Amino acid sequence: TGETIGEGVYCSPSMMVAERYANSRGKDGGTEIDGHSIFFVLQCRVNPKQMKRAHDEDKVEFSDSKPYWILNDPDDIRPYGILVREA
Numbered sequence: 001t002g003e004t005i006g007e008g009v010y011c012s013p014s015m016m017v018a019e020r021y022a023n024s025r026g027k028d029g030g031t032e033i034d035g036h037s038i039f040f041v042l043q044c045r046v047n048p049k050q051m052k053r054a055h056d057e058d059k060v061e062f063s064d065s066k067p068y069w070i071l072n073d074p075d076d077i078r079p080y081g082i083l084v085r086e087a
Contacts, residue, residue: 006052011044015085017068030087040048050063050076 012018018041020028030037052070071077 006070006072008052009018009074009077010030010068010070011046011077012068014067015039015041015083019087037087039083039087041083041085042079043083044077044079046071046078049075 019030019039022039030039032038046069050071050073052072054068055069
């Protein structure tokens with residue numbers, strides 16, 4: 001939407017969003033390990049009642065590079081896994 005949603009923890013159901021964010025932070029292509037470029041992403045559980053959607057989910061595919069959510073309270077999101085993918 002391009003709107004400012006506010007402070008909080010931003011997350012997404014899309015690996016493409018996570019990769020795009022990592023690339024925008026100076027890690028273009030992921031983290032280099034033994035000649036391989038790797039992306040690490042935290043898999044999280046969120047409190048759906050506290051989630052603010054920054055898009056219309058019914059109009060966005062999971063393969064789309066735009067969907068993301070915001071949780072204003074860090075207690076409403078909990079990491080439980082690490083996803084690893086070669087870039």
